[in-house]
Amino acid sequence: MNIEKFIQRTETLHKRLTDLYETASVLPWISPDLLPQAFKELYNTSKVVQLAAEELHQQNEELIQTRNWLETERQYYQELFEFAPDAYLVTNTEGIIQEANFTAAKLLNVSKQFLVGKPMTNFVPLEERQHLRSELIQLSQSDRVKELLIGLQQRHGDLFDAALTVAVARNSQGKATSLRWIVRNISERKQRGLAVVKNDSDFFHDRPVHKYSKGETISLNPLVIFYVSQGLVKLNTYCETGEEVLIGLARAGMVFGSSLTSLSIYQATALSDVDLVSIYSAEIETSPTMSHILLPKINQRLQQTESFLAISGRRRVQERLQHLLQLLKQEVGETVPEGTRLSVRFTHEDFASACCTTRVTITRLIGKLQEEGIISFDLKKHMILKDFD
Incomplete structure (x- = not known):
């Protein structure tokens, strides 16, 4: 029954019972003690039904909002899948195509509606089909994402080298239910x-x-x-x-x-x-x-x-820091009039993690090197190194 109609009928029933109860209560020739107990219970029950109907209506509104939200989310992810720049396919564990996005259809030169239900092997040269079938069997038994290199044949088109990235989807019992594929044409890259x-x-x-x-x-x-x-x-x-x-x-x-x-x-x-x-x-x-x-x-x-x-591996922390600064000077240093400027700002925690010591120790040692004029800082707090042994 339609919930709106159910609520309307409930409200009508409750109004009629209310009118009947009030009329019976004020009739002078009917004693209140003579009102049937069943009538009173029916009136009270109708009130409970009305409250339940209102609660049902509210829950139905919430369900409609949730359904609309889920539909919006489904549409959003469907569009992400459909218009992704890479070719995506979903197959069963035997390689029968269940879903394909626009890029996959274009890559294989087949309309989407004709892709669904076709086996992946239809697009593989005859000499490579047995290899793909063997891979499909192994995929269902593994949880690892796998990369396959194989030739694919477009429908009424060219043969191209493809890189296939495949992942297995499993149900709550751990049984393989489908395979998710990313297909890339790597012919140009090979050439x-x-x-x-x-x-x-x-x-x-x-x-x-x-x-x-x-x-x-x-x-x-x-x-x-x-x-x-x-x-x-x-x-x-x-x-x-x-x-x-x-x-x-x-x-x-x-x-x-x-x-x-x-x-x-x-x-x-x-x-x-x-x-x-x-x-x-x-x-x-x-x-x-x-x-x-x-x-x-x-x-x-x-x-x-x-x-x-x-x-x-150096024993003294001071030596570790000095050798680290020399390495950073070589890796990310740039020449400035004052010496060699590190192009990236490193925190004391970064220095400490590389030197296997504490931040407090690094802060003390950097302060000492700064006092000795071995290091300085520019206006952007980048460290500048001078030559030291």
Whole structure:
């Protein structure tokens, strides 16, 4: 029954009972003691029903508001999925397409309505279909996000090299229910990888750029290596006591990523506004030129990490601080008339974490170096270093 009609009928019933009760109560020839007890109970019950109807109406209004809110949220996320710049697919565990966004339909040269219900293998060359079927079986048995490199065939179109990122969705019982796919065309990147690259910017200029503001924590993906296009990133971990340990600084032209370390806790924080370019590990495997470009940068990061480790191994805290300042001078220093200016402002906590000591000790040592004229600060509180042994 429609709730509005139910409430109207309840109100009408209650009004009639009220009128009847009041009329019976004032009739001179009817004694109040003669009013049937059942009539009184019926009147009281009608009042309870009316209150219940009003409460039901209020709950129904709240349900309508909640439904409208949920529909708005559903529409919002549907639009995010539909108009995302990357191609997204949802399949069952056997690879039958259940959902596809606009970019996926365009990439495969098929209308969305014709994609649903089609197996992924329809877009894979015959010689690679068995490989994909084997991967599908393994995916359902794993919780790890996996990267696949495979050829895909457009409908009435070209064959292209694709990087597929696949994640498994499971129900509350842990059973695999669907697969979520990101599909990227990497043919142009592979071709570019065979060309001669004059500098890094030529190689990375057309890739998506991830921007982070100073102080923001950078989201890490085990399948991705970040190339720093601009800015400075602090890399740190935490020891058993919960204290932060500085293990590296990634400046412009350097790379970092959780796949480049075996540390269980690995955090990246923007020390300035930074621009990062993401590179999937699977792409590095397919591009000799990219491997050639990134290998020296990875080696550079490892060497820097060893330098930080060497600092923490020195016995005296004063020596640790002096060697840290020399390393920072080399990594982020810029020449000014007064000496070498650190382009980034480091806190005493940053120095303390790199030197494995307390902030109080660092504050005392920095004050001593400042008194000796070894260091100074400019108007923006950036440290300026003079030559010292």
